[in-house]
Amino acid sequence: MTGTANATSSAPNIMPQGSAPMRLDLQTVRGCFAHCRTAAEHRTAAMDMLQRIKHAIHGAQRLNALIYIADDAWLQQVIERNITRLFQGCNLPLFCQPFVVKDNIDVAAMPTSAGCKPFIHTPSESAEVVERLCQAGALVIGKANLDQFATGLTGTRSPFGVCRNPFNPEYISGGSSSGSAVAVACGIAAFALGTDTAGSGRVPAALNNLVGLKPTRGRWSHRGVVPACRSLDCVSVFAHSCSDAAEITAVLDGAGAWPMRWSQPIPSITANVSPQTPRIGVPPAHQREFFGDEAMAAAYLAAIDRCKQLGATIVEIDFTSFRAAAKLLYEGPWVSERLLAAGELLTQQPEAFDPSVRSILHAARQVTTADVWRGIYQLDEIAATTMTQWRHMDMLLLPTVATVYRIDEILADPIKLNSNLGFYTNFVNLLNLCAVASPMGMRPNGIPSGVTFIAPTGQDVAALAWAAKFNRESPLAANILNEPREPHVLLAVVGAHLQGQPLHHQITDRGGTLVQRCTTSNRYRLYALANTQPPKPGLVRFEAAAAGAIEVEVYRLNHAALGEFLLGVPPPLAIGSIELQTGEWVKGFVVEPWAIMDALDITEYGGWRRYLAARSRAAPARS
CATH class of the missing domain: 3.10.490.10 (Gamma-glutamyl cyclotransferase-like)
Incomplete structure (x- = not known):
C-alpha cells in the first residue's frame, strides 16, 4: 500500500488554550451507522466519517501526532471488506472503528520506524494485537509518533518532531506513546494502541484527558512489537472511557477468536475485589512528591475524597518499597535489555539517535552479568516487601504524573525531568501489576491531570470497573471484561x-x-x-x-x-x-x-x- 509520511513542524498553537479537542469514541462511530440498512448506506457513512477524520488530521498536523497516514484507496478497500463481512453475518464488534497504532507496533504494509529513521522497515504481517482488532472490523488510520525506541515519557525524543499537547501546544504530550494519545484526544481515532514499560501508556493518557489501560504483563501478545524491554513491555490502550477500553480488551483477549502467541498465562487471583467497597491504598503525606506542583497535589486530594464518597476505604501504606522498585528500572540492569532492539544500530549509526536515548543506551553497555543477577535478587526482595502492603489494600491510588512540563523545560533538562514524570509509574511493570489511568479534571494551565488505579496481577477487571465508577460511567466495563475466553x-x-x-x-x-x-x-x-x-x-x-x-x-x-x-x-x-x-x-x-x-x-x-x-x-x- 502507499500512504503519506507526515511532515513535521514546530509551529505552535492549534486551538485556543484550554479548549477541548473533538471527541470521537466507539459510540460516536456507531452512531454514524445507526440508520444504515444497505451496503451503499454503510459505504456512504464510512466515507463521511473518513472525511471528518481527515479534517481532524489536518487541524492537528502541527502537533506531530502521526508519522504515517493510510491512503484513501487502502482505507476504501478495508471498508469494502468490512461491509462484505458484515452482510455475510460476521460478528464485527468494532465495525469501521478508526484507530491508530504506535509506530513500534507492526501493521502489514505500513512502515515501522520505532521513532528512528534508519530503522524503518515495512513488515509483511501485522502484530497479533493489530490482527485481532482488524478481524473485529477496526480500521487502521495510521502510525503514531513516539519517543525513539519507546525510551522516554515526554514525547520530545522523536526525529519526526516533538509531539505537542493538544490542550496547550507549549506543553509536552507525554510519552513514549505520545502520538497515540494525541490522535485520540484530537478526534483522529476512536482509540489507539500504545506500549508501556515505564509508564508510556499512562503518562500520555493523563496529559491528554484519556483513559489509559496498562494490562497485566503478558495478557496480550507482543508478537510484532519492537521491544523496549521485552520482559516488561505491555501493549496498552488509549480511549475516552473505561467502557471503550473494556470493549477493546474484550477483543484483544480474544474470546471466540484464536489463541494468542508470545503471551503468558495470567496467574489466577483468589481475591475477587468488589468495585463497590475496595480498600484503596495511598502514600502518607510525607511520602508524596509533586515537585512543587500544588495544583496536582490538590487534584490528588480531590481524587482521594471522591473515592471515599464512592464507598472506598482509604488506607495509608508505606510507599518506600514501590519507590525502590521504580529506581531499578533505569538505575538497575533492565536498561541493558533495550540494547537488544537498538544496540546494533547504535554501533553503526550513533548519530541517528536522540541524544538522551543515545546516552541511556551507552550507559546500558556498562551493565555486567553480575549486575543483572544482583538486580534480579534486589527486585525479588523488594517485591516480597510490597506484598506486605498489599495485605492491607485491594488497589493503590496514585497521581499518574506528579507534575507537567513545558517543552522548552524538558529540552533544557531532558533526563532529570523525564525521571520526575516516572516517579509514580516506573515500578508497575517490574512488579507485574496492572493499572488504569483515569482523567481527573483540568489544571490551571489548561493541561489535564489524572490519577491511576493500580491492582495486583490479573486484577485488570477490578481496576477498570472501579475506574469506571470513579469516572461516573455505567458499570458496563466489568460486564464486558468478565467474559469467557473460549469460543x-x-x-x-x-x-x-x-x-x-x-x-x-x-x-x-x-x-x-x-x-x-x-x-x-x-x-x-x-x-x-x-x-x-x-x-x-x-x-x-x-x-x-x-x-x-x-x-x-x-x-x-x-x-x-x-x-x-x-x-x-x-x-x-x-x-x-x-x-x-x-x-x-x-x-x-x-x-x-x-x-x-x-x-x-x-x-x-x-x-x-x-x-x-x-x-x-x-x-x-x-x-
Whole structure:
C-alpha cells in the first residue's frame, strides 16, 4: 500500500488554550451507522466519517501526532471488506472503528520506524494485537509518533518532531506513546494502541484527558512489537472511557477468536475485589512528591475524597518499597535489555539517535552479568516487601504524573525531568501489576491531570470497573471484561427468553451472560404467535416494507452451550442472523414466514415486554 509520511513542524498553537479537542469514541462511530440498512448506506457513512477524520488530521498536523497516514484507496478497500463481512453475518464488534497504532507496533504494509529513521522497515504481517482488532472490523488510520525506541515519557525524543499537547501546544504530550494519545484526544481515532514499560501508556493518557489501560504483563501478545524491554513491555490502550477500553480488551483477549502467541498465562487471583467497597491504598503525606506542583497535589486530594464518597476505604501504606522498585528500572540492569532492539544500530549509526536515548543506551553497555543477577535478587526482595502492603489494600491510588512540563523545560533538562514524570509509574511493570489511568479534571494551565488505579496481577477487571465508577460511567466495563475466553456466539433473544420471562433460565442454565440490551435495525416486524406455550413472539425481517426496531437482549454462549440450546428450539421458531441497531449482525430468534399468517402484528409496541404490559393493562379485572 502507499500512504503519506507526515511532515513535521514546530509551529505552535492549534486551538485556543484550554479548549477541548473533538471527541470521537466507539459510540460516536456507531452512531454514524445507526440508520444504515444497505451496503451503499454503510459505504456512504464510512466515507463521511473518513472525511471528518481527515479534517481532524489536518487541524492537528502541527502537533506531530502521526508519522504515517493510510491512503484513501487502502482505507476504501478495508471498508469494502468490512461491509462484505458484515452482510455475510460476521460478528464485527468494532465495525469501521478508526484507530491508530504506535509506530513500534507492526501493521502489514505500513512502515515501522520505532521513532528512528534508519530503522524503518515495512513488515509483511501485522502484530497479533493489530490482527485481532482488524478481524473485529477496526480500521487502521495510521502510525503514531513516539519517543525513539519507546525510551522516554515526554514525547520530545522523536526525529519526526516533538509531539505537542493538544490542550496547550507549549506543553509536552507525554510519552513514549505520545502520538497515540494525541490522535485520540484530537478526534483522529476512536482509540489507539500504545506500549508501556515505564509508564508510556499512562503518562500520555493523563496529559491528554484519556483513559489509559496498562494490562497485566503478558495478557496480550507482543508478537510484532519492537521491544523496549521485552520482559516488561505491555501493549496498552488509549480511549475516552473505561467502557471503550473494556470493549477493546474484550477483543484483544480474544474470546471466540484464536489463541494468542508470545503471551503468558495470567496467574489466577483468589481475591475477587468488589468495585463497590475496595480498600484503596495511598502514600502518607510525607511520602508524596509533586515537585512543587500544588495544583496536582490538590487534584490528588480531590481524587482521594471522591473515592471515599464512592464507598472506598482509604488506607495509608508505606510507599518506600514501590519507590525502590521504580529506581531499578533505569538505575538497575533492565536498561541493558533495550540494547537488544537498538544496540546494533547504535554501533553503526550513533548519530541517528536522540541524544538522551543515545546516552541511556551507552550507559546500558556498562551493565555486567553480575549486575543483572544482583538486580534480579534486589527486585525479588523488594517485591516480597510490597506484598506486605498489599495485605492491607485491594488497589493503590496514585497521581499518574506528579507534575507537567513545558517543552522548552524538558529540552533544557531532558533526563532529570523525564525521571520526575516516572516517579509514580516506573515500578508497575517490574512488579507485574496492572493499572488504569483515569482523567481527573483540568489544571490551571489548561493541561489535564489524572490519577491511576493500580491492582495486583490479573486484577485488570477490578481496576477498570472501579475506574469506571470513579469516572461516573455505567458499570458496563466489568460486564464486558468478565467474559469467557473460549469460543462463543452472540445470540439475540426477543421474547420468552428475555430476563424475567419464563424461558430465560434456558439461557442462564447454560452459562449465557448478558452482553447488551439494544434494538434491531428498523427492518423488522414482531408478531404474537398463535398457540404457543408459553406465549412467544416471532421476528421477521422486511427489506422493502415499513417496519420497526425491536427490543432484544444479546447473550454470549459458548459453542457447546449453543448446540445444546438449539436442540430445544421448537418450530416455527429458528435461529438465523439478526441486524442490530449498530449495523452489527448476530445470531438470534427468527420465525418461519408461514407462522405469521394467523399471528398478531405487535411491531408498534417495540418489543415483547411492552406488548405483554399493554395486554395486561387491557385485561378486565377479576372480581
